[in-house]
Amino acid sequence: MTNPVISATGLFTPPETISNEELVASYNAYAERFNAERHAEIEAGETQALEPSSVEFIEKASGIKARHVMDKASVLDPETMCPRIPERANDELSIMAEIGVAAATQALEAAGRAPLEVDAVLCAASNMQRAYPAMAIEIQHALGIDGFGFDMNVACSSATFGIQTAADYIRAGNARSVLVVSPEITSGHLNWRDRDSHFIFGDVATAVLVESSDMAPAGHWDILGTKLKTVYSNNIRNNFGFLNRTAPGSSDTADKLFVQEGRKVFKEVVPMVAAMIVEEAERLGIDPHTLRRLWLHQANAGMNRLIAQKVLGHEATADESPTVLDTYANTSSAGSIIAFHKHSSDLAAGDTGLICSFGAGYSAGTVFVRKAA
Ligand code: COA
Numbered sequence: 001m002t003n004p005v006i007s008a009t010g011l012f013t014p015p016e017t018i019s020n021e022e023l024v025a026s027y028n029a030y031a032e033r034f035n036a037e038r039h040a041e042i043e044a045g046e047t048q049a050l051e052p053s054s055v056e057f058i059e060k061a062s063g064i065k066a067r068h069v070m071d072k073a074s075v076l077d078p079e080t081m082c083p084r085i086p087e088r089a090n091d092e093l094s095i096m097a098e099i100g101v102a103a104a105t106q107a108l109e110a111a112g113r114a115p116l117e118v119d120a121v122l123c124a125a126s127n128m129q130r131a132y133p134a135m136a137i138e139i140q141h142a143l144g145i146d147g148f149g150f151d152m153n154v155a156c157s158s159a160t161f162g163i164q165t166a167a168d169y170i171r172a173g174n175a176r177s178v179l180v181v182s183p184e185i186t187s188g189h190l191n192w193r194d195r196d197s198h199f200i201f202g203d204v205a206t207a208v209l210v211e212s213s214d215m216a217p218a219g220h221w222d223i224l225g226t227k228l229k230t231v232y233s234n235n236i237r238n239n240f241g242f243l244n245r246t247a248p249g250s251s252d253t254a255d256k257l258f259v260q261e262g263r264k265v266f267k268e269v270v271p272m273v274a275a276m277i278v279e280e281a282e283r284l285g286i287d288p289h290t291l292r293r294l295w296l297h298q299a300n301a302g303m304n305r306l307i308a309q310k311v312l313g314h315e316a317t318a319d320e321s322p323t324v325l326d327t328y329a330n331t332s333s334a335g336s337i338i339a340f341h342k343h344s345s346d347l348a349a350g351d352t353g354l355i356c357s358f359g360a361g362y363s364a365g366t367v368f369v370r371k372a373a
Helices: 020-037 039-043 055-062 072-076 095-111 135-143 155-172 251-256 262-283 301-312 332-342
Strands: 004-012 016-019 066-069 120-124 148-152 177-185 203-212 221-230 293-296 352-359 363-371
Touching: 004 095, 004 155, 004 332, 016 020, 016 072, 020 039, 020 055, 020 072, 055 301, 066 203, 095 120, 095 135, 095 177, 095 203, 120 135, 120 155, 135 148, 135 177, 148 155, 155 177, 155 203, 155 221, 155 332, 155 352, 155 363, 177 332, 203 332, 221 262, 262 301, 262 352, 262 363, 293 301, 293 332, 332 352
Parallel strands: 120 148, 120 177, 293 352
Antiparallel strands: 004 203, 004 221, 016 066, 177 203, 221 363, 352 363
């Protein structure tokens, strides 16, 4: 059996960012306008007035200070409060494929890999721009890869599920080089008019090149083991789908966007993920206390603090459990990969770490890796 490794990663970061201050000013302008327009109903007790959002709350509750987005102006405009990305003709590269290709090209260049040496492309993300043809096939075509591609969606865990799928192809001999691409335009599924969650997400694209060890470049990461888990929960949900063609603007569109019971998610996911990491480490013969670095899913700084503490047995330093939440916010499946991409080059040969995702489903994935010489 061939051993799968991570040969390289790539990252596309949208140039535009929104600070908490800008976000809160936009939300509060919307809330003030909402309250003024419904003044009589609010006075009569028929409608609940909207409370203002606050920069202090957002940073304290989540650790998020800013986020990157594909269309800042439309997100911040209190009239629209969602990205307005113009539709493109069928013969133009679609926007999800475009940012996926940017991240993938970086990963290929970092590995010194020509597209024709790649066998497969998995587009693993929490939202696809369309039903078909698959985003992965468009990315494959744009890169000039001769092989196959398909899309997979496991919400925030899409990238780690993609890594295990790629690793399994390599272990089974069905492929030697697989690109796992995660373009996450989360601004499109976020309800920017919902005070409880309007600060959560940001846009990005990542790529991970998973390959057979015998063709990998020096300094790659050996994949020691992968483990996936899902447990059904409605606490993070999005009812958007091809069977509900609700007219835009009608009153029942809110559940066709991201909704969550954030407190329940926090309470239920932290112990589930910590136990899964410790069990899997033991199965692989790794003492979790000796892990050099954790690249955790980036949803909430408090969740990561608790998970890291349970795994490492002490409060993690920023070096042991780096965060990208402050500048990227939650980028769904891309979060742990951004953390790995930005905070792994300083590790030495023999260092062992963990890429770990968790989110809607519930779903969770662990990828234990060790830096090769
Ligand atoms: N500005 C100011 N206050 C706000 C606010 C905002 N934007 N949003 C909520 N509040 C208020 C609430 O109204 C509530 O007030 P009350 O105590 O007077 O009722 C208070 O702040 C606490 O709200 P709550 O939603 O319970 O906050 P929290 O501490 O649980 O933090 C999350 C919210 C979402 C950040 C946190 O629960 C979380 O991160 N959960 C996990 C989410 C996750 O990982 N999801 C996965 C997505 S892929």
